Amino acid sequence: MAILFVLLVLMLTETVTSQSSNHINNTNTLILEFCGSIAPKSALNFNKNRNSTLNDIRSQLLNQNKLYATAQDLSGGDSVFAAAQCRNYLTVDQCVACFDAGFSVLVSCSVGNGAYVLFYNCFIRYEDFNDFYNNPSVSQDGTGAPYSSCGNQPSSITNYNQVVDGFLLQISDATPKTSNLYVASTRQFTSENATVYGIAQCLETTNKSSCKTCMDRANDKLNDCLPNTEGWFFDMGCFARYSETPFFNDNQTIDITSILKDTFELKGAVNFSYKDLQLATNNFSEENILGKGGFGEVFKAILNDQSVVAVKKLQVQHARAKEEFENEVKLISNVHHRNLLRLLGWSIDGSDLLLVLEYMPNGSLDRYEDFNDFYNNPSVSQDGTGAPFSSCGNQSSSITDYNQHVDDFLSQIRDATPKTSNWYVASTRQFTSENATVYAMAQCLETTNKTSCKTCMDRAYDKLNDCLPNTEGRFFDMGCFARYSETPFFNDNQTIDITSILKGNSSKVGKIAGAVGGAVLFLFVILFWFLYRLRKKSKKAEQDNSELKGAVNFSYKDLQLATNNFSEENILGKGGFGEVFKAILNDQSVVAVKKLQVQHARAKEEFENEVKLISNVHHRNLLRLLGWSIDGSDLLLVLEYMPNGSLDRFLWGKAWKLFEKRIHIKFIDESLNLNEHEREHVMKIIEIALLCTQSPVSNRPTMSEVVLMLQEGQSVGQRQLTRPTFVNNQDRRIHIGSSMNSIGARNVYTKRKENEATQQLHSKKTEEK
Structure with missing residues (x-):
């Protein structure tokens, strides 16, 4: 009987062990395979080196108890570099079994100089270069990555999306912070008696920044799979997966709570309980909403001690939300000012990120300031004023070129008003051929300042410009009023000469009374000094109106002819404020013409600033200003023509190439010492x-991140830099993230090979001669 009992216990133990180990799928189902299309120099020699390299990796996995290995074989000029990585929940034998399954697939790729295979449990890749160890996204041939796939069975678990979303976010955040860039964890639903399993892994030879970028993409894609019960994501540098079906053992998880906690601790800020804040806000009810902040809603909350606070709730919408939350917490906790709300605490629960802030009763801060500000700053208000307002007539003008002429007229009104002593202008513009007149006026509040008046006039101009070609329009803001109409609304003798205002106030020279005797000579000296000062001021006024020494005022018609009426064929590109055209002048010289169309109130001002900048600054890396032209709303710059590409290829292209070699110190002028x-x-x-x-733009940091890097001395060395869009890719390997597909990559590579072959043939012919 005892023997029977022992046998029964052994059988049960074996069954339990078997069930536990069965969590790992040992079938090694192939998910993806890729075989490159670029042929090696010698297929026979390359395949030999490939097999040798893969056998070396297998030996490392089997004999050195590794789950990640790299190897290379450089024999005969056909170099092969390879890497293999198994999931950390596998045993060595299971890892080798997965590798063998991949090996059998890879040996069938006999034409390409690069390939990879992906299983749930392992990943193998080989190439004829080794850059992919540290930068997995680089490739000579399009790999097609990234990939993602979702199951087709929705989960029936309550709040599944919210809980699993938070779970996946924690996994993606924790993975780059581990020593081996790997995480396996579970999230239990006690009420449903269910568990979600999740893993994430980056290539071990990559860096933390690259891993984080890849995990952000993984989180975004897997989040799209919800509420389905499973999903996986693969890119050349990482793999992530979640499922309600177990695919690793429960004792193989990693405590990610401690990892995340160690990276997010704030001095002086309390870590509130999420349930306490939920209760204090009446479960974040509509009645408790105070308003909407930068990233979410703000609620009024009454804590257990009856103190009133404001709780800002941020719902995670994308992979970077938690990072933005941390940045906001760091900002508020580190900056102290009497006009900034004090940070009292914070809380994180799944996808909900909460900030606990000082509560300010009875509205916002401006209610406590002395409220006579509207004298000098008319736009300030304790309650919404609804301003600005604008309205347009419903009758279109029949006058030829009405838009262009009235637009120019309104821009003159806008520019002149802030330059008068009483912030008021009234003027007319006549259309002689049509026997018609347009009346316009503008006025700012007299107690405001010149800057505020100018800002208000800019808005007025933009709105009135939208009314064209209607015969009238009105604009009102708390600091100004403007109007134009074909119907007279003031007398013709009440206009102001705005031409003199726009040209600048001429200095007046006092008249010196005659004197007798030896005082005459002294008076002549004084008069000469005044005339000299007058001439100097006059020259300065002329410079202020964009008259440039050395810069020619070109005829608009000549430039129009030289650019073939600004045709599409002549476009060189688009600059900061408009298009750039290639132009051939009458003397057959080639120039570049930058055309700026007036789109808003400050366009002419920006044009003048650009003219002044280029005319006054001389540098070997700045294009020379040859001239300019103004015709109505068209503002033109005539610049030196630079053939074979734009300036950025010479400037930043050099900086990038120096950076790639880690010698960008040479980009600094040595004379600076x-x-x-x-x-x-x-x-x-x-x-x-x-x-x-x-490129793409999504890889660029936000302005707040740039400010932090500059202020706190943070280095970007840990962040992966990808080649800017303007660097010539003709002799470079193609990045997968670029807009070029695999065909484009092959064309670039082929073109490079053709150029090399042509050069070799030319050299051979030269030697024969």
Whole structure:
């Protein structure tokens, strides 16, 4: 009987162990395979090196108890570099079994110089270069990655989306913070007696920044799978998966709570209980909403001690939400000012991110300020004023070129008003051929200042410009009023000469009374001095109206002819404020013409600023200003023509190439004689600038991140920099994230090979001669 009992216990133990180990799927189902299309120099030699490299990796996995290994074989000029990675929940034998399954697939790829296979349990890749170890996204041939797939069975669990969303976010945040860039965890639903399993893993040879970027993409894609019960994501640098079906053992999880907690602790700020805040806000009810902040809603909350606070609730909408939350917490906790709300605490629960702030009763801060500000700042208000307002007539004008002429007229009104002593202008514009007149006036509140008046006039101009070609329009804001109409609303003798105002106030020279005797000579000296000062001021006024020494005032018609009426074929590109055209002048010289169309109130001012900047600053990396032209709303700059691409290819292209070699210190002018600390600071600024030019735009940092990097001395060395869009890719490997597909990549590679072959043939013919 005892023997029977022992046998029964052993059988039960074996059954339990078997069931536990069965959580790992040992079938090694193939998910993805890719075989490159670029042929090696010698297929026979390359395949030999590939097999040798893969056998070396297998030996490392089997004999050195590894789950990640790399190897290479450089024999015969056909280099092969390979890497293999197994999920950390596998045993060595299971890892080798998965590798063998991948090996059998890879050996069938006999034409390409690169390939990879992906299973749920492992990943194998080989190439003829080793850059992919540290930068997995680089490839000579399009790999098609990233990939993602979702199950087709929705979950029946209550609040499934919210809970699993928070779970996946924690996994993606924790993975780059572990030593081996791997996380496996579970999230239980006690009431439903269910568990969700999740893992994430980055290539071990990549860096923390690249892993984080890949995890952000994984989180976004897996979030799209919800409420389905499973989903997986793969990119060349990472893999992530979740499922309600177990695929690793429960004792193989990693405590991610401690990982996340260690990276997010605030001094002086209390970590509130989520349930306490939920209760204090009456479950975040509509009645408790105070307003909407930068990233979410703000609720009034009454804590257990009856103190009143404001709770800002942020719902996670994307992978970077938690990072933005942390930035906001750090900002508020580190900056103290009498006009900033005090941070009292914070709370994180799944996808809900909460800030607990000081509560300000009876509205916002401006109610406590002395409220006579509207004299000088008319736009300030304790209650919504609804301003600005604008209205347009419903009758269109029949006058030829009405829009262009009235637009120019209104821009003159806008510019002149802030330059008068009483902030008021009334003027007319006549259309002789049509026997018609347009009346216009503008006025700012007299107690305001010139800057406020100018700002209000800019808004007025924009709104009235929208009324054209209607015969009348009105604009009102708390600091100004403007109107135009074909119907007279003031007398013709009540206009103000705005031409003199726009040209600038001429200085007056006092008349010196005659004198007798030896005083005459003294008076002549004084008069000469005054005339000299007058001439000097007059020259300065002329410079203020964009008259440039050395810059020619070109005829608009000549430039129109030189650019073939600004045709599409002549477009070189688009600059900061408009299009740039190639132009051939009458003397057959080639120039670049930058055309700025007036789109808003400040366009002419921006044009003048750009003219002044280029005319006054001389540098070998700045295009030379040859001339300019103004015709109505068209503002033109005539610039030196630079063939074979734009300036950024010469400037930032050089910076990028130096950075790739980690010698961007050479980009700094040696004549500056910087010390070591200054050199490091300038190099960091170059790196930040390159970070801001990455493609795609989503890889670029936000302005708040740039400010933090500059203020706190953070380095961008840990962040992966990708090549800017303007760097020539003709002789570079293609990044998967670029807009070029695999065909485009092959074309670039083929073109490079053709150029090399042509050069070799040319050299051979030269030798024969």
